[in-house]
Amino acid sequence: MSAPLSNKGTLYLVPTPLDFGMALEAAPAETWLPRETLAVASGLTHWITENAKSTRAFLKRVEATVGIAAPVQGQHITELPRAAHKKGDHTPHAEGDTQSRELLAPALHGNDIGLVSEAGMPAIADPGSAVVRAAHALGLKVVPLTGPVSLMLALSASGLNGQSFAFVGYVPQEATERGKRLRDLEALALKTGQTQILIETPYRNTALLQALLHTLHPHTRLAVCCAMSLPQQVSRSALVSEWKRSPGIANDLPLDTPAVFLFGR
Incomplete structure (x- = not known):
């Protein structure tokens, strides 16, 4: 060196x-x-x-x-x-x-x-x-230099474990592969307590949210944080069962903006 x-x-x-x-x-x-x-x-x-x-x-x-x-x-x-x-x-x-x-x-x-x-x-x-x-x-x-980092802003707003977490990037777009990947990540999160953090291209955010709600266990906590640091930023964190029971949780999410998805226990 x-x-x-x-x-x-x-x-x-x-x-x-x-x-x-x-x-x-x-x-x-x-x-x-x-x-x-x-x-x-x-x-x-x-x-x-x-x-x-x-x-x-x-x-x-x-x-x-x-x-x-x-x-x-x-x-x-x-x-x-x-x-x-x-x-x-x-x-x-x-x-x-x-x-x-x-x-x-x-x-x-x-x-x-x-x-x-x-x-x-x-x-x-x-x-x-x-x-x-x-x-x-x-x-x-x-x-x-100091400035905004959306992943850390979302983690702090999620109510999930901030002592142990992993950014896993994008999950597969194909439904079967995506489901398997999400189940594997959820198993790790529930076993170890490690928060899983992922992102998606804004025009596929809605599809990813639906896949998460369909795949994750009812007792898993899911947080979605959109447009972090911007005027229209919104963060929602609840158990998957609560997301499903109250669809309104997602209604005001600006899913056409950059979003961070987090889940764990």
Whole structure:
């Protein structure tokens, strides 16, 4: 492993507001991000990103709040490889490591770099972990900044076990495979007390909720947390039997927004 050198840049993990892609009037960036995070973001001119378009939109919001070091069109914005979007980049492999090191080349010449995803904290439920690994291998300082993380916001609002939990990502879309996966996760949750956390693409949220209600045991607790940190955020937590007995529990859930699903005992 390379030894850190003072003339190398820093990799900053920059969280972004959770409203990307939603039909909302963009609020000032300081609505969701601390001034200290905005101050760092405003000084950066090199970015590694999940989506260049959303990063430019984010920078415009930073510019409107605290200004930026270079015009948006003059910022150096590089997208992560497409494979990182489709398959994730959490499993080390030679090609991904090489690509990540190449993305970090400006930091070896003293430039600080910001890593961002479309919304929330990069490298959590989003790509970016390969870049973080490469930064450590290159001896770069890695600094996560403070901002919204939907998984943790949902966990705190769920009433479920926050001492032991696992984020399991997406479950299969095919009904039989999805049912088996949910039953396996529920068995683990009921045996160990470990809260299971999963997500879905917004247009499939309703189908996932129905699958959960159909598959989980009546005494399992299910929480659904939508649009976390946003004006229309709603969290509901109840036993599956209560969800079924009172369908109104789900009626006011904005399931067309990003949602986090949690279950356990």
